[in-house]
Amino acid sequence: MEGVLKLLEDGVPLAELSIERIARTAGVGKATIYRRWSGKEELFVEVVRAAEPPDPELPGTSVRDDLVALLEQLRQRGLMTRSSVLLHNVIAQMKSSPKIWDAYHASVVEPRRRKQHAILLRGQENGELRADIDVDVMNDMIFGPMLVRAVMRPDAELPEGLAEQMADAVLEGLRPVSSHTP
Amino acid sequence: MEGVLKLLEDGVPLAELSIERIARTAGVGKATIYRRWSGKEELFVEVVRAAEPPDPELPGTSVRDDLVALLEQLRQRGLMTRSSVLLHNVIAQMKSSPKIWDAYHASVVEPRRRKQHAILLRGQENGELRADIDVDVMNDMIFGPMLVRAVMRPDAELPEGLAEQMADAVLEGLRPVSSHTP
Incomplete structure (x- = not known):
């Protein structure tokens, strides 16, 4: 979630947020994110x-x-x-x-x-x-x-x-x- | 105004509506439109x-x-x-x-x-x-x-x-x- 906030603060538009990019920013693997959220919509709503x-x-x-x-x-x-x-x-x-x-x-x-x-x-x-x-x-x-x-x-x-x-x-x-x- | 409606019905997005295109659709000159409306915003609002x-x-x-x-x-x-x-x-x-x-x-x-x-x-x-x-x-x-x-x-x-x-x-x-x- 901090990774998403950081990207948004940096001005990255929502449409360009991908699970891959969020994972990279957060320094974790994509699987780590998918274990908790089914997709970027759910993650974003939680943010x-x-x-x-x-x-x-x-x-x-x-x-x-x-x-x-x-x-x-x-x-x-x-x-x-x-x-x-x-x-x-x-x-x-x-x-x-x-x-x-x-x-x-x-x-x-x-x-x-x-x-x-x-x-x-x-x-x-x-x-x-x-x-x-x-x-x-x-x-x-x-x-x-x-x-x-x-x-x-x-x-x-x-x-x-x-x-x-x-x-x-x-x-x-x-x-x-x-x-x-x- | 009918020209604008026709373009919208044809699915032309608002961002692509220009006074030039509206004038062409309506079969009039751009000056005719500018005599009544100061820009596409005003025309659109009236529609x-x-x-x-x-x-x-x-x-x-x-x-x-x-x-x-x-x-x-x-x-x-x-x-x-x-x-x-x-x-x-x-x-x-x-x-x-x-x-x-x-x-x-x-x-x-x-x-x-x-x-x-x-x-x-x-x-x-x-x-x-x-x-x-x-x-x-x-x-x-x-x-x-x-x-x-x-x-x-x-x-x-x-x-x-x-x-x-x-x-x-x-x-x-x-x-x-x-x-x-x-």
């Missing part, structure tokens, strides 16, 4: 995952608190992508390579989404969340705003406290509180 | 804009109704991108060309966002929306979920009525209604 903030411990005190923790992770990822040219370039290159993007999706995005779904289902069951909205739609309503800000709008601010504000606002609604209690 | 659903008439009956109209436009764009291979490819190529992406951003995305901001400000002023959340954050909370579904998650469903559901849910909040009135 990206290691560069991103780790999945947070969920407090479990309430669905709201778990959502805040996951939104905060997303905010941190956005901040890191803004400050790390390397991570920024790696993610951009990943998006332009369908094979690597699919591997990232399957091993990072999908498991993350399943974890989010489980939290939302728990909320619908214990009464913290409305049960009349599809979990998949709810997921996008809760995480979509931070995702857009962190990933699609690199100039948008990501101030401290944004995760809490977004979580509470989507739970309580954007209408003035008085109009909830007419 | 994309013409292929997307037009900006909707806003009913103006309430901020909620205006938001539904704009969310519905976004849903329609998502449906069109899913069904039109041409539009899908054009948008993908546009994203990988920073110059064209910047032109699209300046002439389509930014004006659209300014229009959204004006609606949200009106809502904060007339009491339809909370005034304690930054308009820019509110914008992402309202449009982010549909944007993620329409653009970033090409496999997600975009059923009829989703615009209304998302608008009402973000306005009323994701907590069960009873917990608003303890």
Whole structure:
């Protein structure tokens, strides 16, 4: 993995990274790499995952608190992508390579989404969340705003406290509180 | 513009589109094109804009109704991108060309966002929306979920009525209604 990072830091484009070149940089044989990873896609995805903030411990005190923790992770990822040219370039290159993007999706995005779904289902069951909205739609309503800000709008601010504000606002609604209690 | 569409339908990559080639396809001189567009970026952005659903008439009956109209436009764009291979490819190529992406951003995305901001400000002023959340954050909370579904998650469903559901849910909040009135 350090070998991959070194090559990327040296400006080698993703398309030119080969297992052979990675092995040479790391000073090991190709077989050593293939023992752990099935190909350069899997290896590359693990490098990206290691560069991103780790999945947070969920407090479990309430669905709201778990959502805040996951939104905060997303905010941190956005901040890191803004400050790390390397991570920024790696993610951009990943998006332009369908094979690597699919591997990232399957091993990072999908498991993350399943974890989010489980939290939302728990909320619908214990009464913290409305049960009349599809979990998949709810997921996008809760995480979509931070995702857009962190990933699609690199100039948008990501101030401290944004995760809490977004979580509470989507739970309580954007209408003035008085109009909830007419 | 038809000349550009024809070249794109023939599979000519965006990078190989030149004003000269477009002029030849359209059977006009280069000067004719330059009289209307300053370069291929501007011309291309107008082609994309013409292929997307037009900006909707806003009913103006309430901020909620205006938001539904704009969310519905976004849903329609998502449906069109899913069904039109041409539009899908054009948008993908546009994203990988920073110059064209910047032109699209300046002439389509930014004006659209300014229009959204004006609606949200009106809502904060007339009491339809909370005034304690930054308009820019509110914008992402309202449009982010549909944007993620329409653009970033090409496999997600975009059923009829989703615009209304998302608008009402973000306005009323994701907590069960009873917990608003303890």
